[in-house]
Amino acid sequence: MPTSSMTRRLRTSANVASTLTLSCVVLGSLTNSLSVRADDAASVSHHAAKFGDSGNDRVSVQKIAVEDSTDQLAEQAIAELGLDNSNVIQQVSATSPMNSLSTKDALAPLMDAQGTAGNPKDHRSSPPIADHPLGWALGFARAHADHIRQHVSDYSCKLIKRERIDGELQTPQIMDVAVRVAQTNQTGDVSPMSVFLQYQSPRTLRDRRVLYIEGENEGKARVRKGGGALSYLVLSIDPHGRQAKEQSNYPITDIGFDKIMNRLIGLIEFDMETDPTGNNTEVTYFRKARVMGRPATHIQIVHPSKEGGVTFHRANAFIDDELHVPIRLEVYDWPTAEGDAPELKEEYTYADLKLNVGLADAAFASTRLKGKLKGPVGLTKTDLKVSPNAVAKD
Template identity: 30%
Template sequence: MTLQHSSPIGRSQPRRLRIFMLLSTICIVGVVVNTHWGSQRPAADPHDFRKASRRASTVTPVASAFNNEILQVAATEPTEPTSATQPLDVDVQKDPQQLALQTALNLLENGRERLKSINHYTATFIKQERVGDELTEGDVTEIKVRHEPFSVYMKWVETDAGQEMLYADGVNDGNILLKQVGWKSRLLPVISLDPHCVLAMSQSRYPVTQMGLLRLVETLITDRQNDLEKNTDLKCQLFDDEVCHERPCYRFILEYGSPQVSATYRKSDLFIDKELSVPIQIANFTWPESDWGADWGCEEMDDETLIEYYGYCDLALGTPLSDLDFDRSNEEYGFQND
C-alpha cells in the first residue's frame, strides 16, 4: 500500500508553492495600490511648498488704486446678478468687496482666452492634497499638456524620480499608463488604470482628466461668478506687487463666512501671473475640526486645514509639442517595457 504524501518533503512542495503564489499576489496588489501618484509616504510639513514658492513685496491689501479703500470689506448689500459678458457696475467707494471679486474674475477670463488661444504648454507642476485624513507629502513633476485632444504627460523629478504617467483622450481605452521605478518596476514595469478607479484615486482628490490650467481657470471663473451673483458672505483681499515662483503676481485671499456658505472651503489663497493672467499657485483650506484650539494663530490653522495646493513653475505657454509627446512609443519615455 502506498501512502499519499508520506514524505515531509513531498508534503512541503505544494504548500511552499501556495505560499509563494499568495505572497506574490499580495506584493502585486500592494504595488498597484501605492503607485498612481507615488508610494504611500509620510505627510509633509505643509509649509514646504507654499513658503518656498513666494515672497511678498507688500504686507497690506491694495488701497491706492481704489481711493484708499482697503479691499477687505464683507459684502452686506444684495447686488444684481452678473455674468462674464456683463461686468458689474460697481461703485468703488461703496463696494470695494465686489470690485476685488470682479477684478479676479476679469483676470481669470483674460487668462482663459489666452489658454484657449494655445494648444500646448509645459511646466513644473507641484501638487499637495489631503486625501482622506492624510496630507500627502506632495509631488513635483515635469508636465506636458495638450488641450485638444486632451493629453497629459508627467515625469516625477523628486520623490519617485523617474516615474512617468501618460494619458491621452481616446487612447489606451481611456486608461492612464504609469511607468514605475525602483523595486516595483521589476514586478510591474508599466501598469494601466482607469483614471476614475479606486486605485487610481488613492493618492489624488481629482482624476487626471480634470488636470490642467484651463480646467482650473474655468472652475475659478464659475466660483467667482457665483460669489458675485449670490452676494456670498465672504471677504476678499487683493495684494499687488507679489512674487510667486519668481513671477510678478496679483494675490487674492478669499475667506468664506461659515460652513453654511461653503461646506468644503474655508479659505483660498490665489496668485495670478500679471503678464500671463493665469493662476500659477493656489492653496485651498477647509474648516477646522470642532475641537480646534481658540488660541491657534492663522498660520497654524492653515497648516492644519490645507486640503489642496497646486503650483505651476517655469510655465511655457504655446510650447510646440507633437503627437509623439503623448505617445507611449516615444523612445524618451519608459512605457515600452510593459
C-alpha cells in the first residue's frame, strides 16, 4: 500500500466515473503519422526488478476478473488474450507526482519541466498547477488531449468490456473495433467520425455488427443483430434510445480517445474552481505500470466515503506511455458491507491497439453488415490494395 507521502488528496466531480469510460463506448443489446502497433504479449514475463528504480520498489499484481463469467465463449476468448493471467497488470510502487514533473520522467512524458501543458493561448482562470492538488492531473490530461488531437486520426483494437447493469455484473463482451476521427483534408472535404464494431462474444451477441457514421442515416446506427435466431437482420437504432441502453451504459456517439480527454479536462477545471480544498479524494500515481506488456502510467483515484455525492469509490486509469492513450479503465463502487471488497462497476481493456493505420472508406461500408464479413474489421487502404475484393460494392 502506498504511504501518505505518496498520495495526493483531491476533490473529483461526481461525473468522473462517466468520463473515465467514454472512450470505451459500444452500442448495447437489442432484443434480449505512422502506424503504431501495440505489443501482442499475452502476459508480462519480466521480473519486477527490471522495472524498479531501486531495491525497495514494491510490486502489485492483479488480474482481470472473470470469475462471474457464465459464457464459455467469453472465457475462452479471455484466456486466448491472456487476460486471465495473473501478470496481465504489473507495476512498481507509487511515486509522488510533485517529484515527477520532468520531461525525462516516464510519469509525465508529454509535460514540460514545470508540469504545465495544453494550449499556451488558453488564458482561462484555472488556478496555477503548482497551487492546486488537481494541477498535475490537469497538466497530464491537457498534454495527452493535445497529443491525441494532433496525432491520432484513426485506430483499431480489440475491446474487452464489462459493465454492471441494474445491479448485475454482465458477462464480458469482446469485440473488434475500428474508429476514424472526423477529418478535413486540404481541399476542404470532410470525413465524418465513423465507427464499425464486430462482437466476438458472448455467444448471444456473436457476429453482431454495428456501423455508425456521424451525420448519416438520420443519426442512427445500423446494427446487424448477430447471435442466434434472425442474426442476419439489420436495423436502424437510435444510439440514445431504449434499445441501445439495454446492455450498455454509454452511446456509440461518445466513442473516441479525444472525447474522454476533453471531458476529463472540463471536470478537473470545474473542480479546481469550485472545490479547491479536496476533502474526500485521494490520488496515487504509479510509475512504470504494465498492461498486457504495454508500459503505462497508472492513476488511481479513491473516494473514502460517499460524502458530497461522488459516484464511485475507486477508479483506475492506465495511460500508455508510448501511445499516449488509455489502455485500461476501471471503476469500483463502495463495498456493500464492512470488510467486503469494492464492487466492480465498469471495466475496459484495449488489446492489439493500432493507431493511425489508414482506415479505408470501405471499412465503414454498409455492405459489411451483410453476409460473411470480408477482411479485418479495421480494414486499411493497404489491405484493399492486397485484396481489392475485400468489400462488396453497394
